[in-house]
Amino acid sequence: MKRLIKNGTLVDAQGEYRQDLLIDNGVIRARAAHIQPDDETEVIEADGCYVMPGGIDVHTHFNIDVGMARSCDDFFSGTRAAACGGTTTIIDHMGFGPAGCNLHHQLARYHDYAADQAVIDYGFHGVIQHVDDDILHEMAAMVQEEGISSFKLYLTYRYKLGDSDVLRALARLKEVGALATVHPENDAAIAVRREALLAAGHHEPWYHPQSRPLACEAEAISRMINLAALAGNAPLYIVHLSNGLGLEYLKLARRQGQPVWVETCPQYLLLDDSCYHLENGVDYLLSPPLRGRCEQDKLWVGLAAGDIDTVATDHCNFSHAQRMTLSGGDFSRCPNGLPGVENRMLLLFAHGVLGGRITPSRFVVLTSANPARLFGLWPRKGNLQPGADADLVVMDPRGETLISHQQLHDNGDYSPYEGMRCQGRIRLTLSRGEIVARDGEFLGRRGHGRFLARAPFAPELNSLLYPAPH
Ligand code: URP
Numbered sequence: 001m002k003r004l005i006k007n008g009t010l011v012d013a014q015g016e017y018r019q020d021l022l023i024d025n026g027v028i029r030a031r032a033a034h035i036q037p038d039d040e041t042e043v044i045e046a047d048g049c050y051v052m053p054g055g056i057d058v059h060t061h062f063n064i065d066v067g068m069a070r071s072c073d074d075f076f077s078g079t080r081a082a083a084c085g086g087t088t089t090i091i092d093h094m095g096f097g098p099a100g101c102n103l104h105h106q107l108a109r110y111h112d113y114a115a116d117q118a119v120i121d122y123g124f125h126g127v128i129q130h131v132d133d134d135i136l137h138e139m140a141a142m143v144q145e146e147g148i149s150s151f152k153l154y155l156t157y158r159y160k161l162g163d164s165d166v167l168r169a170l171a172r173l174k175e176v177g178a179l180a181t182v183h184p185e186n187d188a189a190i191a192v193r194r195e196a197l198l199a200a201g202h203h204e205p206w207y208h209p210q211s212r213p214l215a216c217e218a219e220a221i222s223r224m225i226n227l228a229a230l231a232g233n234a235p236l237y238i239v240h241l242s243n244g245l246g247l248e249y250l251k252l253a254r255r256q257g258q259p260v261w262v263e264t265c266p267q268y269l270l271l272d273d274s275c276y277h278l279e280n281g282v283d284y285l286l287s288p289p290l291r292g293r294c295e296q297d298k299l300w301v302g303l304a305a306g307d308i309d310t311v312a313t314d315h316c317n318f319s320h321a322q323r324m325t326l327s328g329g330d331f332s333r334c335p336n337g338l339p340g341v342e343n344r345m346l347l348l349f350a351h352g353v354l355g356g357r358i359t360p361s362r363f364v365v366l367t368s369a370n371p372a373r374l375f376g377l378w379p380r381k382g383n384l385q386p387g388a389d390a391d392l393v394v395m396d397p398r399g400e401t402l403i404s405h406q407q408l409h410d411n412g413d414y415s416p417y418e419g420m421r422c423q424g425r426i427r428l429t430l431s432r433g434e435i436v437a438r439d440g441e442f443l444g445r446r447g448h449g450r451f452l453a454r455a456p457f458a459p460e461l462n463s464l465l466y467p468a469p470h
């Protein structure tokens with residue numbers, strides 16, 4: 001099947017081009033100023049629209065079991081929502097498995113969760129919940145045989161790692177060609193503060209950000225940067241950055257040539273800690289928590305300047321009903337995480353591009369090109385060159401979207417962005433040349449998504465990722 005997208009503005013990491021784009025058999029075949037369709041080619045009119053690589057969301061948690069609950073989106077509903085929001089690839093963070101399990105244990109589970117369910121292509125990040133010789137040995141096979149070239153480790157939560165385990169894991173991940181991603185928060189500081197707050201009878205959502213202020217996160221970021229340096233300059237990727245102090249530590253490390261990258265999320269750019277005072281404050285409980293409004297500006301500056309490399313969602317959906325049933329409104333008993341996989345592309349486009357903060361090209365860099373490079377999907381994904389998968393989003397800057405959970409495609413019961421009116425509209429999403437969503441309507445197919453065995457982390461791509469904003 002051939003499709004020709006005509007009269008749009010193609011946007012890639014390098015710039016904008018008034019070109020048509022020909023798709024043949026799921027792959028981009030050609031791009032040129034004027035391409036004539038033959039009789040078998042379906043023409044898609046994109047006049048006035050941007051035609052961009054489909055989004056790559058490198059931080060989701062579908063079907064995650066956090067002990068007290070399982071998130072309400074599985075790989076079908078989660079990827080369906082992603083597709084309707086212009087995202088064509090997700091990389092999901094595997095959740096923790098039983099104590100002592102090996103790396104392949106969770107991988108097998110996640111293959112079962114996703115196979116025949118996902119509507120767009122997907123990969124997995126490994127999870128390191130303990131470190132011993134067997135785990136260190138197993139990392140090589142995960143990268144070379146299974147296509148898992150990134151792993152997450154946690155400095156808080158149940159399976160937090162201590163410094164010696166972090167050091168051993170970082171050094172080995174570098175050796176086997178994998179990127180270490182980390183959830184950075186100082187667990188001990190959080191525990192002390194949480195106990196004090198609860199002992200004083202402070203259980204309301206407003207006390208959640210007070211139990212884990214930004215110094216807890218910034219301290220853990222600086223610690224990880226230094227441990228990565230000690231582990232022979234192991235490549236490091238910080239997930240879900242929420243604040244400017246952490247960003248300063250990262251900028252300092254980069255000035256010294258350290259291979260570190262950082263992701264932020266729309267919730268940290270657009271929501272703030274006043275949400276915890278709302279009647280539905282439990283709906284905003286996530287970690288790190290939402291911060292004061294001044295932190296948002298620092299993150300926006302970092303996005304535009306090239307100091308922040310990716311925008312992902314950390315989509316981890318627990319419904320309002322789940323949250324209230326489990327916690328009764330107590331922040332310390334509520335599962336953490338926010339939904340948002342369907343809103344990332346539009347929110348960043350509306351507030352970033354149309355808000356005058358970033359160029360369309362920088363938008364592509366943040367939402368797909370850098371994610372593809374960092375996580376072993378380049379040049380097949382995140383790019384509009386002939387030969388790449390025809391994973392595309394057609395974005396209309398003249399349209400408007402009112403975010404309302406009723407229109408979304410996840411399995412939850414609320415959106416943290418409810419009622420936001422955004423300039424811009426996602427007209428079309430294509431996954432390997434197939435139309436999977438049109439104007440908010442899901443047109444895809446359960447099982448269309450394929451597992452992506454990712455290439456090992458490529459240090460030679462580093463120079464392409466550092467600043468160079470357009
Ligand atoms: O609160 C959050 N972010 N939940 C999802 C798991 C994680 O820490 O990324």
Ligand code: ZN
Binds near residue numbers: 183239240287
């Ligand atoms: Zn995390």
Ligand code: ZN
Binds near residue numbers: 061093
């Ligand atoms: Zn997460």
